[in-house]
Amino acid sequence: MKERRHILNILVKTKSALDKKDYIKIKNLSDQVIHHASIHQDGDVISVAVLIYALSKIIERENYKAEKNWAEFYSGFRKNIMDMIVALKNKNEKKFRNEVENNRKLIGGLSGKLKIYIGDVFNRAKINKASRIYEHGISIEKTAKMLGISLWELSEYSGQTGIGNVSLSVTMNLNDRIKIAEEIFKK
Amino acid sequence: MKKYLIFDAGPLINFSMNGILDLLEKLKEEFNGEFIITKEVKKEVIDRPKTIPRFKLGALRLEELYNRGVFKLADLNENEVNELRKIRENLMNSANSMFKTKKRNVHLIDNGEAAALALSQIMKRKINSRENIPLVVDERTTRMLCENPEKLKKLMEKKLHTNIQADSSIYKLFKGFKIIRSTELAYIAHKRNLLNLKDSKLFGATIYGLKFKGCSISEKEAATYGRL
Numbered sequence: 001m002k003e004r005r006h007i008l009n010i011l012v013k014t015k016s017a018l019d020k021k022d023y024i025k026i027k028n029l030s031d032q033v034i035h036h037a038s039i040h041q042d043g044d045v046i047s048v049a050v051l052i053y054a055l056s057k058i059i060e061r062e063n064y065k066a067e068k069n070w071a072e073f074y075s076g077f078r079k080n081i082m083d084m085i086v087a088l089k090n091k092n093e094k095k096f097r098n099e100v101e102n103n104r105k106l107i108g109g110l111s112g113k114l115k116i117y118i119g120d121v122f123n124r125a126k127i128n129k130a131s132r133i134y135e136h137g138i139s140i141e142k143t144a145k146m147l148g149i150s151l152w153e154l155s156e157y158s159g160q161t162g163i164g165n166v167s168l169s170v171t172m173n174l175n176d177r178i179k180i181a182e183e184i185f186k187k
Numbered sequence: 188m189k190k191y192l193i194f195d196a197g198p199l200i201n202f203s204m205n206g207i208l209d210l211l212e213k214l215k216e217e218f219n220g221e222f223i224i225t226k227e228v229k230k231e232v233i234d235r236p237k238t239i240p241r242f243k244l245g246a247l248r249l250e251e252l253y254n255r256g257v258f259k260l261a262d263l264n265e266n267e268v269n270e271l272r273k274i275r276e277n278l279m280n281s282a283n284s285m286f287k288t289k290k291r292n293v294h295l296i297d298n299g300e301a302a303a304l305a306l307s308q309i310m311k312r313k314i315n316s317r318e319n320i321p322l323v324v325d326e327r328t329t330r331m332l333c334e335n336p337e338k339l340k341k342l343m344e345k346k347l348h349t350n351i352q353a354d355s356s357i358y359k360l361f362k363g364f365k366i367i368r369s370t371e372l373a374y375i376a377h378k379r380n381l382l383n384l385k386d387s388k389l390f391g392a393t394i395y396g397l398k399f400k401g402c403s404i405s406e407k408e409a410a411t412y413g414r415l
Contacts, residue, residue, distance in 0.1 A: 035347050039288050137343035139328035140197065140401075141231070142297040151231050152242040155200050155325070155401030164403040168342040169327055171334035174408050181371035184192060184321050185218055185379075 003045050006036055008088040014052050015081055018059070026056035034129060037146075038136040046129070046146055047100050048084075054125035055081075058118065067114040076106050131158045190220025191310050194258060195303045196231040197325030197401055198369040199224075203232075203245040205396045207373075212257050213381040214372055222258035225271075225306050227299035229253070229260060261306055267313065274305035278360065282332055285357045286340060288349050295339075300329045307364060321365040323372060327403035333364040369397045370404050370412060377415075390415070 010029050017025040033049035036042075055077065064070060080103045087095035107118050130147040131154065134140050144154045163169070202208050215222050224232075233250045236242035252258060263271060279301035283294040303322055310320040324330050331339040336358050344351050376382055377390040391413030398404050404412075 035349075038347060039291065039293055039349070041294055134326075134328075136346040137295070137328055137331075137339060138293075139296040139300050140326040141299045142294060142328075145297055150236060150239060150242060151196050152200055152204070152236055152239070152245065155197055156204060159399045159401040163327065164398060165406050166342065167405070168338050168345070169331065169403060170405050170408070171331055171338055174411055177367060177371055178374060180321070180365050181367045181375055184365070184367065185214075185375050187217075187219065 003036060003040055003042050004088055004091065004093070007033075007045060007048050008085065010048065010052065011081060011085050011088065014055070015078075015085065018055070018078065018081070021059060023056040023060040026052055026059070030056060030129070031132070034132045034136070037129070038133050038138055041138075041142075041146055043146075044097070044100070049129050050122065050125045050147070051100070051103060053129060054118075054122045057121045057125065064114065064117055067117070068112060069110060069114055073106065073110060073114060073118070077103070080106065127153055127157045130154050131161055131163070134158055135161065135163050188314055188316065190218060191261075191314070191320045192218060192220065192222050193261075193303055193306055193310070193320055193322045194222055194224050194228065195322060195324040195326065195329070196228045196299060198323045198372065199228070199232045199249055199258070200245070201325055201369045201397050201400045201402055202372075203249050204400045205393070207393065207396075208248055208252060210372070210376050210381060211252060214376055215257055217375065217379055217381070223261040223306070223310070224258055225299065225302040226260060227302045231299060261310065263309065263313075267309055271302065271305050271309050274308055275301045278304050281357045281360050285332075285336065285354055286343065287352045287354070288347070293343065293351070295328055295332065300324075300326070304329070304333070304361070304364060319363050319365065321367065323369065324366050325368050325397075325402040330366050330368075330403065333361045333366060336361065368404060369402045370394050370409070373397060374412065374415070 010033055014026055014029050017029065030049050030053035033045060033052060037045045037049050058064060080099055084096055084099045087099055107122060110118055126147045126149055130143045130149055133146065134143045134154065140151060140154055144151050202211055233246050233253060236246035275298065279296060279298065282296045282301065284292045286293045286295065307319040307322055311318065328339065340351050340353050373390065373393045382389055382393065394409050394412040398409050
């Protein structure tokens with residue numbers, strides 16, 4: 001695994017922030033992972049970015065905690081992160097990937113409202129992280145493929161962010177682009 | 188000489204999500220040529236979203252236009268398809284090795300985007316045009332890659348907080364592509380009275396509708412359009 005040390009470092013910090021219930025710190029950690037994910041485009045790094053961002057959203061919302069199975073789910077999630085840390089410390093990539101898969105199974109195994117809530121959080125986390133990678137300069141199609149989401153959801157989400165407003169994004173004077181369009185449609 | 192306009196996936200998705208697909212048909216009549224797509228784009232705008240309940244309606248609407256020939260797959264023979272694949276691979280590999288961080292290349296684009304650019308070159312040859320065939324592209328990276336790769340490099344350095352080494356000898360491969368966005372199509376529709384609604388604010392609203400569904404246009408540009 002190319003990014004073992006970086007992922008390990010982030011997960012250790014995530015666990016510490018989790019102990020303090022500091023969801024803002026966890027969100028920031030997920031942003032740090034995104035810089036790396038944009039460059040390395042490594043599936044493991046992307047999975048961790050999504051997982052950490054989803055975690056920050058999950059602990060931020062109090063209403064989930066009243067749901068049946070919450071305690072079991074949350075302790076499973078924490079254990080999952082700790083097991084990922086141990087696997088990475090031991091340089092056991094297979095075990096680390098098993099833990100990423102176990103995290104998916106944990107969510108898949110939920111029932112009732114919690115399954116809907118958490119599933120939704122993870123889906124939104126994927127779209128949010130995809131939008132961030134697109135913002136970093138990677139193309140929309142490349143990004144959508146990396147995160148396994150459709151171009152439709154990424155276009156819709158990224159349109160509502162300020163990605164197009166960055167001054168560096170403007171590569172041609174608007175009048176010049178209009179001239180090209182008029183030329184194309186000239187009768 | 189026959190005219191062609193190549194569509195990337197983004198503008199078709201955008202028109203569909205904004206409920207203004209009727210404009211595409213009217214624009215095609217105005218264009219007096221063919222709106223064409225690659226296989227990769229068809230997959231992204233029709234085949235795949237047809238399996239996702241949330242986007243199925245939009246995809247079916249696009250499929251109806253596709254079935255009526257409003258936009259169609261580029262008509263390429265076997266040799267041209269093989270040539271397109273070669274150019275696509277070359278463009279994609281070149282774009283994906285253009286920028287390097289300390290340790291590795293930054294992969295910028297994927298098959299679909301590279302195929303649209305390759306199709307532009309193939310169609311240029313096919314119809315003996317002096318220029319590449321124009322493209323409609325809403326996403327930012329491909330447009331920047333073609334129009335100002337140096338700005339794309341600066342943007343990535345700023346966002347990634349790292350230095351990027353560019354192989355500027357690759358820049359020339361992406362020169363000469365003419366790109367417009369869905370907003371420029373809306374502008375043409377507005378100028379030719381195709382929008383069909385009386386409210387004077389409709390054009391500005393259309394521009395913002397397109398911006399908020401993924402067209403990479405700045406607030407300043409959108410506001411300028413609103414005043415035209």
